[in-house]
Amino acid sequence: VLAGLIFAKKSHFAFAAGLINASILLNVAHLNWVDPEITNLVPVLNSYWLMIHVSVITSSYGFLALGALLGFINLISLILNIPRKNILKLTYINESALTIGIVLLTIGTFLGGVWANESWGRYWGWDPKETWALISILVYAFVLHTRFIPKLNNVVVFNILSLLGYYSIIMTY
Numbered sequence: 001v002l003a004g005l006i007f008a009k010k011s012h013f014a015f016a017a018g019l020i021n022a023s024i025l026l027n028v029a030h031l032n033w034v035d036p037e038i039t040n041l042v043p044v045l046n047s048y049w050l051m052i053h054v055s056v057i058t059s060s061y062g063f064l065a066l067g068a069l070l071g072f073i074n075l076i077s078l079i080l081n082i083p084r085k086n087i088l089k090l091t092y093i094n095e096s097a098l099t100i101g102i103v104l105l106t107i108g109t110f111l112g113g114v115w116a117n118e119s120w121g122r123y124w125g126w127d128p129k130e131t132w133a134l135i136s137i138l139v140y141a142f143v144l145h146t147r148f149i150p151k152l153n154n155v156v157v158f159n160i161l162s163l164l165g166y167y168s169i170i171m172t173y
Helices: 002-006 012-034 048-079 084-120 128-148 155-172
Strands: none
Touching (some): 002 048, 012 084, 128 155
8 A cells, every 4th residue: 555655646546556456465464364273473483673574575565566566557558559658657657666666675685684694593594485585686676677678678578577577576475
């Protein structure tokens, strides 16, 4: 919702996409009833660094999900021949959302390293979660830097990549 609210003044589509993302994520969060067993936290999970790390990472997921949804809206708009001015505006908002998302994702990954050092005595262990977090950062770095590659510097490629890039976040999650 925060991602949608930040970009609401620039476009009503961004606000609507933020609400759609929030409803999807709340629906996924509601799936925790599948395993009703509540147990005590293991000591490694009882850390304030974990809370900071998870909140920053989760907020980055919101911005990146907004970018994916705006990429999808832009691709549908291109198919429906919506005026190019509107598509460029949403692509700019998409790029801004992805930029905020990758900054938060990178900060959150570093905070995860701090938490890992406090919990296990190492900053990085190359486990699947850590590896996919790094892959996600690299994927979005590539998406945001395609504008510097002449053959990839167009609206269609950027919006396709912003949509496909979210698969790395799903894999990380």
